[in-house]
Amino acid sequence: MAVKLDSLQSSAYFSGLSSDELDAIGKYIFEKTAARGEIILFEGEPARAFYIVIAGVVKVFKTSADGKEQIIYLARPGDSFNDVPVFGGGLNLISAEAMTPVALYGMEKEALELRLAEHPKLAENIIQVLSRQVEQMLSLVEDLSFRRVTGRVAKILLENVEDTNGQRHRLTQQEMAAMAGTAREMIGRSLKLLEDEGKIRLERNRIVITDKEALRETAGVAR
Amino acid sequence: MAGMPEIDRSKCNGCGLCVEVCSCKVLMLVGSTIEINEKVECRKCTRWCTMCEMVCPTGAIQCPFDVVTEE
Numbered sequence: 132m133a134v135k136l137d138s139l140q141s142s143a144y145f146s147g148l149s150s151d152e153l154d155a156i157g158k159y160i161f162e163k164t165a166a167r168g169e170i171i172l173f174e175g176e177p178a179r180a181f182y183i184v185i186a187g188v189v190k191v192f193k194t195s196a197d198g199k200e201q202i203i204y205l206a207r208p209g210d211s212f213n214d215v216p217v218f219g220g221g222l223n224l225i226s227a228e229a230m231t232p233v234a235l236y237g238m239e240k241e242a243l244e245l246r247l248a249e250h251p252k253l254a255e256n257i258i259q260v261l262s263r264q265v266e267q268m269l270s271l272v273e274d275l276s277f278r279r280v281t282g283r284v285a286k287i288l289l290e291n292v293e294d295t296n297g298q299r300h301r302l303t304q305q306e307m308a309a310m311a312g313t314a315r316e317m318i319g320r321s322l323k324l325l326e327d328e329g330k331i332r333l334e335r336n337r338i339v340i341t342d343k344e345a346l347r348e349t350a351g352v353a354r
Numbered sequence: 355m356a357g358m359p360e361i362d363r364s365k366c367n368g369c370g371l372c373v374e375v376c377s378c379k380v381l382m383l384v385g386s387t388i389e390i391n392e393k394v395e396c397r398k399c400t401r402w403c404t405m406c407e408m409v410c411p412t413g414a415i416q417c418p419f420d421v422v423t424e425e
């Protein structure tokens with residue numbers, strides 16, 4: 132299947148590149164699809180390629196020796212994953228699992244390194260993408276270090292609220308636990324507490340945010 | 355079927371724990387896998403209890419939530 136230039140352009144990696152540049156780079160991009168639940172990358176294996184999500188949602192996570200999972204982030208269309216080890220060399224730092232059927236564009240390490248020398252704008256974009264990833268990691272460190280579990284759950288709800296196009300991923304309590312770095316039981320308690328405080332309402336397969344300002348306050352995030 | 359727990363039969367080991375905790379009797383063990391009894395609706399409680407998801411040792415049952423803002 133041919134790589135679609137408009138899909139490429141929607142990614143921060145390739146925004147602002149000319150059609151000629153996208154054509155040239157597109158030759159080195161391969162497409163990959165994965166079914167829901169399929170593991171795309173395993174942590175600790177040699178890093179061969181990075182990926183951009185074109186459709187679907189990918190869970191990017193780390194696993195402890197005793198099997199506990201910490202979700203680093205959910206990669207949605209336009210987001211990338213496995214970039215850091217591809218640039219830094221070495222092994223995959225994370226595992227990645229398809230949470231829905233997904234379509235990905237991938238680029239191998241060697242191809243990417245060669246294209247960087249030819250397209251300075253691509254290098255500039257990559258610096259911006261990696262800077263944003265550092266910001267995300269610092270935000271996660273801040274959450275895990277300073278925010279109480281209820282605050283973390285409030286933040287997760289705010290970050291995953293359905294947008295006007297209905298484009299948000301549905302979350303299970305297990306996934307929220309893996310994002311918040313806590314046990315599933317704590318998520319149930321936190322949701323109940325937030326409901327008792329009038330900030331959310333739990334319904335059948337819906338969590339309704341009833342007081343967004345109060346939830347923001349609990350999450351410790353600015354408007 | 356809307357509003358029902360989602361079952362990944364490839365992960366189900368047929369332990370039956372979810373059937374035991376399901377207060378609505380929506381889940382049933384057929385052979386060695388879990389099935390949803392479509393004659394019964396998971397509506398006894400006004401909201402999901404998610405107990406089936408919690409007790410499942412293999413992650414075969416999921417009760418996902420949409421997060422929405424009140425209109």
